[in-house]
Amino acid sequence: MKFSKQEQPLSSEPHRILVTGGAGFIGSNFVHHWCKQYPDDRVVVLDALTYAGNRNNLAELEGLQNFRFVQGDICDRVLVDTLLQEEAIDTVAHFAAESHVDRSILGPDAFIRTNVVGTFTLLESFRHHWERRNRPENARFLHVSTDEVYGSLDPDDHPFTETTPYAPNSPYSASKAGSDHLARAYYHTYGLPTIITNCSNNYGPYHFPEKLIPLTCINVLLGKALPIYGDGQNIRDWLYVGDHCRALDAVIHRGVPSETYNIGGNNEVKNIDLVHMLCELMNELAPHLPVHPSQKLITFVKDRPGHDRRYAIDATKAKTELGWTPAETLERGLRQTIEWYLAHRDWWQPLLSEEYQAYYRQVYA
Ligand code: NAD
Ligand code: DAU
Numbered sequence: 001m002k003f004s005k006q007e008q009p010l011s012s013e014p015h016r017i018l019v020t021g022g023a024g025f026i027g028s029n030f031v032h033h034w035c036k037q038y039p040d041d042r043v044v045v046l047d048a049l050t051y052a053g054n055r056n057n058l059a060e061l062e063g064l065q066n067f068r069f070v071q072g073d074i075c076d077r078v079l080v081d082t083l084l085q086e087e088a089i090d091t092v093a094h095f096a097a098e099s100h101v102d103r104s105i106l107g108p109d110a111f112i113r114t115n116v117v118g119t120f121t122l123l124e125s126f127r128h129h130w131e132r133r134n135r136p137e138n139a140r141f142l143h144v145s146t147d148e149v150y151g152s153l154d155p156d157d158h159p160f161t162e163t164t165p166y167a168p169n170s171p172y173s174a175s176k177a178g179s180d181h182l183a184r185a186y187y188h189t190y191g192l193p194t195i196i197t198n199c200s201n202n203y204g205p206y207h208f209p210e211k212l213i214p215l216t217c218i219n220v221l222l223g224k225a226l227p228i229y230g231d232g233q234n235i236r237d238w239l240y241v242g243d244h245c246r247a248l249d250a251v252i253h254r255g256v257p258s259e260t261y262n263i264g265g266n267n268e269v270k271n272i273d274l275v276h277m278l279c280e281l282m283n284e285l286a287p288h289l290p291v292h293p294s295q296k297l298i299t300f301v302k303d304r305p306g307h308d309r310r311y312a313i314d315a316t317k318a319k320t321e322l323g324w325t326p327a328e329t330l331e332r333g334l335r336q337t338i339e340w341y342l343a344h345r346d347w348w349q350p351l352l353s354e355e356y357q358a359y360y361r362q363v364y365a
Contacts, residue, residue, distance in 0.1 A: 013138070014040040015252075018089045020074050020122065021096030023047040025207045026144070026241055028057035030093065033245040035061055042066050044087050046080070047096065048073045051355060056347065057206045074118035077125060084129040091140045091252060092126055094119065097179075100210055101148075101172045102363050105305055108171035115175035116182070119143070123186045123194070130192060141194045142252055143183035147237070147264065148173035149198060152308035159237070159312035160198070162260045169306045184258075193257035197248060200264040200313045203333065204241035205340040209351050210359070213238075213334075216275055217341045218348060220282045220297065223290030227364055230303030232272030235310040239265030240333035243326040250322040261322065264313020267330045272298075277330075281338050301364060 015038065021027040022045030035043055043061075047053045049071050061067045068087075072079045074096045083089070096118060098104065098111045123141065130139050150160040151167030168174040186192040203213040219226050247263045255261060269277075279294040291297055318324045328336075341348065 027095035104172035119179035200237035240328035
């Protein structure tokens with residue numbers, strides 16, 4: 001079966017969008033972005049509120065007439081069917097996932113369940129819903145994925161493009177690769193208007209404390225060791241989360257079904273250099289640090305198994321076809337992020353729960 005790859009302009013009618021994982025880090029930033037930009041759109045968040053989900057991330061939106069939060073699992077087919085139908089959803093923005101590589105090494109089961117089976121459940125439910133509604137032109141299924149599916153780059157390799165072969169190296173990235181393949185197959189088999197985005201490392205507000213940037217900021221404030229895996233020479237391409245949300249907005253409005261778009265920050269930095277930058281900024285911005293200068297806290301620890309050496313994104317296609325480029329520099333983005341964490345102790349302190357401490361001991365013991 002062949003489907004036209006022509007860009008189909010979406011109608012000017014307000015969207016009715018289901019955001020899965022909307023209480024997580026990127027999902028909640030995206031929901032804030034969308035509610036601000038498109039106040040006439042209906043926004044329904046479906047989130048299981050796992051350890052990484054936090055309803056407080058959406059507190060300011062709870063009173064809005066066009067906003068609804070539903071606590072539930074994307075693997076629950078009956079719930080997903082019901083929501084798509086009763087809310088007459090035309091667009092799915094699918095963020096829900098288990099997202100932390102270290103946790104996927106400790107216990108991959110949840111990654112297969114949510115990332116593979118959950119994505120399958122959503123695709124299957126949305127396909128039936130879309131077919132029942134006579135395949136509306138404005139329907140979209142945005143599958144939010146990661147650059148980790150492409151594996152690891154050598155120092156002189158060209159950054160990942162949309163045609164780089166998949167080579168995932170962790171249970172997390174393998175589960176995301178599986179879900180990407182399902183999203184692709186649903187276009188080619190059924191014509192479902194799926195679009196995939198593969199993005200580099202995000203940072204910014206509402207980032208759960210276990211990831212490198214918030215972990216570094218919080219540990220500096222607490223005077224705790226800053227664990228650097230291996231030799232600290234691994235490279236990531238950092239993107240401010242607000243820039244990612246603008247990219248996803250452009251993909252939903254102007255992206256072509258069946259296409260993949262790579263999204264990246266054009267900010268390749270070695271982990272050790274990033275942590276030094278964060279320490280410098282923390283020394284400047286945070287008063288009365290328990291250990292000063294905070295660089296003294298840097299500690300090299302045992303490497304992550306299968307640790308990918310380098311990620312980098314070539315986002316030329318997003319620039320030329322969607323008109324998107326990142327707006328934040330790394331320095332400005334990190335400054336804003338640190339200022340947010342300094343002003344929102346009440347957000348992150350409760351997340352350092354007993355459960356979090358147990359996880360922390362397991363990874364860093
Ligand atoms: P996150 O871990 O902060 O949030 C995930 C959210 O999904 C949480 O709110 C959680 O409660 C929810 N969730 C988990 N399992 C669920 C289930 N079975 N049913 C319903 N909800 C469930 O993740 P994130 O960092 O915001 O990442 C969001 C998406 O973006 C993921 O798909 C991830 O693979 C992708 N991504 C993340 C990054 C990054 O740097 N964080 C970069 C590229 C792509
Ligand atoms: O590239 C996109 C991916 O970025 C997303 O798909 C993932 O969901 C997201 O978690 C992120 O994965 P990383 O593994 O790159 O992010 P993390 O913050 O866990 O680690 C960033 C780098 O820092 C990585 O090279 C491992 C290293 N690191 C991490 C932690 C938590 C350390 O050196 N010490 C640490 O304590």
